[in-house]
Amino acid sequence: MFESVSQCRACDTPFAAPLLDLGMIPVGDALSSSPHDMTSQAPLVVHYCDACLLLQLEYHLIPERIFNHQYPYFSSNIASLVARMGDLAAQLIAEYAPDVARPVVEIASNDGYFLQHLKHHGYRTLGIEPCTPQADIAIAKGVPTINAFFTRALAQQILAKHGKLHLIVANNVVAHVPDIHDLLAGIGLLLDANGTAVVEFHHALPMLGQRQFDTLYHQHIFYYSLTSFKGLLANHGLHVNKVEQIEAYGGSLRIHFGHQPRQDDSVRTLLDVENMLLKQASITQFAASFYAAPRALKQLVESLHHQGKKIAGYGAAAKASTLLAISELDAPQLSYVLDKNPAKHGLFMPASGLRIESIDMLRNAPVDYLIVFAWNYADEIMAELAWFRAQGGRFVLPHPSLRVID
Numbered sequence: 001m002f003e004s005v006s007q008c009r010a011c012d013t014p015f016a017a018p019l020l021d022l023g024m025i026p027v028g029d030a031l032s033s034s035p036h037d038m039t040s041q042a043p044l045v046v047h048y049c050d051a052c053l054l055l056q057l058e059y060h061l062i063p064e065r066i067f068n069h070q071y072p073y074f075s076s077n078i079a080s081l082v083a084r085m086g087d088l089a090a091q092l093i094a095e096y097a098p099d100v101a102r103p104v105v106e107i108a109s110n111d112g113y114f115l116q117h118l119k120h121h122g123y124r125t126l127g128i129e130p131c132t133p134q135a136d137i138a139i140a141k142g143v144p145t146i147n148a149f150f151t152r153a154l155a156q157q158i159l160a161k162h163g164k165l166h167l168i169v170a171n172n173v174v175a176h177v178p179d180i181h182d183l184l185a186g187i188g189l190l191l192d193a194n195g196t197a198v199v200e201f202h203h204a205l206p207m208l209g210q211r212q213f214d215t216l217y218h219q220h221i222f223y224y225s226l227t228s229f230k231g232l233l234a235n236h237g238l239h240v241n242k243v244e245q246i247e248a249y250g251g252s253l254r255i256h257f258g259h260q261p262r263q264d265d266s267v268r269t270l271l272d273v274e275n276m277l278l279k280q281a282s283i284t285q286f287a288a289s290f291y292a293a294p295r296a297l298k299q300l301v302e303s304l305h306h307q308g309k310k311i312a313g314y315g316a317a318a319k320a321s322t323l324l325a326i327s328e329l330d331a332p333q334l335s336y337v338l339d340k341n342p343a344k345h346g347l348f349m350p351a352s353g354l355r356i357e358s359i360d361m362l363r364n365a366p367v368d369y370l371i372v373f374a375w376n377y378a379d380e381i382m383a384e385l386a387w388f389r390a391q392g393g394r395f396v397l398p399h400p401s402l403r404v405i406d
Contacts, residue, residue, distance in 0.1 A: 001027075002042040002218070004059045009180060009222075010232050013051040015058065019287050020046040020216075025325050026350035027061065028217040028318025029072055035331070035353035042218055044322075048283050052231050055204055055223035055283075057216075060178045063130070063149060066219055071131040072343050073317075075113035080380045082113050084248065085171075089117035096196055098123060098167040105158065105165055105190070107150040107183070108173035112138030119143055126162070128154070133343075155186030164192040170199045172249075174229075175222045184236045188259070196241075196258045201229070205277060206251030208286045210400045211293050214323040214373075215250065226253060226267070227274045233257055243270050249376045250399060294327040296402050301371075305333050310367040311396075313337040314381055315374025316344050316356045323373055323398065324352045335367055362388060369404075371396040 007014045022044040030040030045058040076082055098104050100123055106115050109127030111134045119125050119142060127145035129135040135147040148154055150173075158165075168187055177183045187197050204223045207215050215223075224232075230240045242256035243266045253270075304311055313320065316339040324330065330352035337354045339345070344356045362370070362385070370388065372378050375397050382395055382405065389395070395405040 001040075001065055002059045002061050003178070004043075006058075008047075008049040008052060008054060009056060009178065010054050010228070010235075011049065011052040013049055015047045016050070018045045018058065019048045019055070019283065020044075020290060022046075022216070022326065025218070026321045026352075027066075028219055028321040028350075029066060030350050031072060031316065031344060031347040031356065032350055033347060035348045035355070037348065037350065040350050044216060044218065046216060046287075049228075050280075052228055053225065053278065054228040054232070057218070057221050059218070060221045061218045063176075063178065067130045067149070069132045071134070072341060073110070074134060074137070074341060074343070075110040076137075077341050078377065078380075080377060085114040086117045088169075089114065089121065092167060092169070092198065093118075093121060093123075096167055100124065102164075102166055103144075103162055104167045104169065107168065107170040107187075108176075109138060109143070109145060110134045112141045112143035112145070114169065114171065115143045116141050126158070150183060150186060152182050152186040152189060155189045159190055164195065165190050166192055166195045168195070168197040170197065172200055172202075172252075174199050175201045175224065176219050178221055180222065180232065181235070184233065184238065188236045188238055191258060193259050196256055197238075198254060198256050200246070200248065200252050200254045202249045203245070203251045203253045204228075205274060206400075208282055209277070210250065211286065211289060212250055212399055213290055213293055213326055214319040214398065217318045217322045219318055224253070225274050225278055226255070226270050227278065229253075229255060230267075230271070239263065240267050243267050245270065291326070293398065293402065294323070297323075297371075297396075297398055298327045298329060300396065300402065300404075301327075301329055301333050304369055309369055310335055311369045311371065312362070312367040313354065313371045313373050314385075315339060315372065315377070316341070316347075316349060317374055320373035321350055321352075324349060324354070330354060334371070335365065336361055337373070338362060338370075359385075366391075367393070369394050369396055371398070373398075375399045 024041045025044040027040045103124040103126040115125040128150045138145040239261040241262040244254040
């Protein structure tokens with residue numbers, strides 16, 4: 001189910017001692033049909049490469065075991081994400097004026113949540129998506145989609161059919177691919193000499209600074225900074241030309257890169273910030289204080305539980321599995337986990353015994369407190385559940401600091 005490496009996947013430097021060894025942790029999206037299923041677990045061991053400054057996991061899950069017909073994540077279920085992708089589409093059209101004769105390709109295109117916006121603007125599109133249900137939905141939307149993993153070999157096939165590309169997009173996928181060199185080689189092969197690739201990924205800086213402990217999970221192999229990603233691109237003759245710091249997922253980077261060096265001021269500005277803040281001391285401090293936040297959450301839940309309060313969670317995402325495991329939370333401390341995705345209803349969070357329910361459960365079996373596992377969408381969730389708050393319910397937000405919202 002999982003494989004391990006003994007050296008950095010980016011620069012081949014042998015690993016030193018782990019930064020963190022969390023032991024056997026439930027696999028995030030391995031939802032179970034029965035409670036307390038302990039079969040889907042894997043080691044979660046974090047390394048920091050002193051040579052190229054890249055944070056990464058020692059063990060990774062075999063991609064085909066995660067991203068397949070059972071993968072439960074559908075991007076279009078998140079309204080704010082779809083809206084943000086509409087804004088991104090408009091931005092890229094204005095900034096790069098893609099050639100309408102050539103398709104805009106998105107790697108890991110899910111259910112067409114982004115490319116549908118470009119299609120609406122009259123652009124040709126092509127999605128690459130390994131998960132069959134998501135690919136089928138995209139195709140039903142009129143978004144042509146190849147149901148496969150993106151590799152250099154697939155890039156050669158696309159090149160033969162469509163020629164060089166003006167614009168390639170890859171949102172939240174470069175952190176999930178074990179063979180990152182193969183993926184970047186494929187992008188470099190497909191990209192026109194003056195073309196641009198735009199990728200998004202969770203930024204290591206806020207993860208470290210805000211102690212976002214639940215962003216460590218098996219699907220998330222790499223934790224990039226601009227510094228480490230820029231060095232990785234250089235191995236493929238690719239240059240970072242622009243970087244945007246965005247709020248998504250608790251702090252992310254949107255990197256614009258290509259074959260031509262056209263670096264703007266945003267790149268040097270962030271590199272200087274990272275040079276000041278991404279020191280060995282900050283890495284060590286993150287590891288040393290890693291358990292403080294989950295312990296605080298556990299103490300809060302135990303206190304509320306002893307007071308007779310009923311508690312549930314919201315968001316059966318991969319990060320919720322890490323949060324539950326590291327904080328040592330399960331049934332009966334929590335009653336259930338809510339999620340909007342119908343494909344998850346009736347299943348159980350791995351190892352915790354918590355059943356995933358529809359939002360209706362909050363009315364049918366009310367609780368006093370709702371822990372927002374999907375804290376990166378807290379504003380959207382709390383707005384949708386304003387009635388819960390109006391009836392005296394309270395939200396618990398684990399990040400950026402533990403707090404209770406009355």
